[in-house]
Amino acid sequence: MFTEVLKSEQRIKDDNSEDSLFYLEPRFVNHLDEAFRNRLTKLYEERINRNAVVLDLMSSWVSHLPPGIRYKKVIGHGLNRIELESNKRLDCFWTQDFNSDQKIPLDDSSVDICLMVAAWQYLQYPEKLAFNLKRVVKHNGKLIVSFSNRAFWSKAPRVWTQGSDVDHINYIKSVLIAQGWSNLEYIAEKTKKSGVFSYLNIPGDPFFSVLASNK
Numbered sequence: 001m002f003t004e005v006l007k008s009e010q011r012i013k014d015d016n017s018e019d020s021l022f023y024l025e026p027r028f029v030n031h032l033d034e035a036f037r038n039r040l041t042k043l044y045e046e047r048i049n050r051n052a053v054v055l056d057l058m059s060s061w062v063s064h065l066p067p068g069i070r071y072k073k074v075i076g077h078g079l080n081r082i083e084l085e086s087n088k089r090l091d092c093f094w095t096q097d098f099n100s101d102q103k104i105p106l107d108d109s110s111v112d113i114c115l116m117v118a119a120w121q122y123l124q125y126p127e128k129l130a131f132n133l134k135r136v137v138k139h140n141g142k143l144i145v146s147f148s149n150r151a152f153w154s155k156a157p158r159v160w161t162q163g164s165d166v167d168h169i170n171y172i173k174s175v176l177i178a179q180g181w182s183n184l185e186y187i188a189e190k191t192k193k194s195g196v197f198s199y200l201n202i203p204g205d206p207f208f209s210v211l212a213s214n215k
Helices: 034-047 081-085 126-136 165-178 195-200
Strands: 053-057 073-078 092-095 111-117 137-147 182-189 207-213
Touching: 034 111, 034 137, 034 207, 073 081, 081 092, 111 126, 126 137, 126 165, 137 165, 165 182, 165 207
Parallel strands: 053 073, 053 111, 073 092, 111 137
Antiparallel strands: 137 207, 182 207
16 A cells, blocks of 8 residues: 655645646647756666666657667657657557546556656655556666656646755655655756857756666
8 A cells, every 4th residue: 555645735736627638738849958858868878778668657749768779668658649649759658647547557567667757746646656656667677757947837736836956856755765666866967058058058957866666
């Protein structure tokens, strides 16, 4: 059974409309800048085995996986079917609102690694989802949760909107530890704008990632 970490008031969002309505129209934009995306792709290249079955949870039209590397299988999930259909890295996908139903329609121990990018901040019931992920991720499998300081703030619960970057890292870690995930580590790095802006030392979107193992 999953262990609750959040209080009821921490789950409240400013916009209580159904998430499926908010994401009804596709958004073919990058929500995080190039510096963040490059760092994320580098992390994936370092941490994902080429023979892995990858679950890209709460995905969109891009998965940020390293170009040129073909994985055993990439499974996608999200809320907008048009975006997912446009994601060429996905071998298959399904749509589901995790704030309404946290059950994951995949077989036990069927995934080697699960990825979440700019996604955790919208979860109202992260404990149950993290608990259910332990069922589908193989023993010794991995979870990588990456994010920056951006969000659709009206759709993020108070635990996220009222917290700092450090609070966000500690919050994710606390939920994962409570559900039995182990070997937690985190990355917190500044990035720098690429291209002509790199010479001006203009900061990019900060890069944060929490990594855990299913022991």
